[in-house]
Amino acid sequence: MTTVASSPIPADIKQMTDLIAPLPTEPVVAETIHPIQEALNEQAPKQKVDAFQEAPKTSSKISFEDYLDLSELAFEWGDSYDDKDWKRLEKILAPELNAADFLGIMSHVGFVGDPLVHTQHFIGASKWEKINDEFVIGHHQLRAAHQRYTGPDKQTVENKGHGHATIKHWYRMIDMNDGRGKVWKFAGLRPRVRWNEFEFDKIFKGYGDEHKDAYHEQTTDKELFNGE
Known part of the structure; x- marks a missing residue:
């Protein structure tokens, strides 16, 4: 039987989640909170939600x-991760996500x-x-399926999660x-983890303090949705 991972999220992985969650989401009921979600909630600046909620609404339906266009962005987001094509990912980023910092985190060997x-x-x-x-x-x-191999020949699976x-x-x-007019761009994400399969906590080897300052710069005192 598959169970929800209960091990605490490593500090270095927690730092990565700080940047990739530029806006908080609504609270999750206690019995479904995952360690990754807890880490995200700790870093969620409330003023960003307030600014977003105060944005004047027009219609609830998109054209x-x-x-x-938005479906294509969602595809490019996921497929650029899987392809490890960071130039491709950079092309879809809105200014709210500093390209150098965001790409530095996602493309890191850890x-x-x-x-x-x-x-x-x-x-x-x-x-x-x-x-x-x-x-x-x-x-x-x-x-999100993950598989880790023991070596570059990718013949032996070390872990999957x-x-x-x-x-x-x-x-x-x-x-x-630049002549293209207005286009949709990817401005941030916030996952709500339901559960993980297998040894998810052993997939990534970890991330150091290299971008520590960038995480905090990206996740504090910046209004995403009020035009500032």
Whole structure:
């Protein structure tokens, strides 16, 4: 029988979650809180939620054109992770996510950039919440499969671990000022982990303090959704 991982999240992995969760989500009931979620909640600055909730709403439905554009962004997000194509990931980032810091974290050898780790981010059903013409929240079902190998020949599996979650993506309409006009960009994410399979805590080898200051700069005193 598969059980929810109960081991505490390592401090170095916790630091990684600080940056990739630029906005807090609603509280999770106690019996479903996962250690990763606890780490995210600790770093969730309340003022970001307030600013987001105060954004004037227009319509709760996105257009079909927006649906296609946003769905493509969600695909590019997951597939660039799995392909370890950081240039591709950089192209979809909104200014709220400092490209150098965000890519430095995701591509690090102690995290998704580890060449011995294969991943596959499966996005299931999605729900789209339009805040206004500039901001949309995507609610996505996610299964993230991970497999770690003992060596670069990838012949022997060392560990595997798969995460099951719902994940919030924040999307922002950005004026590119380069002739392309306004386009949707990926502005942040917030996972809510349901449960993990196998030895998920043994997939990533860890992350040092290299980007510690960048984590805090990215996650404090910055309003994402009020135009500042």
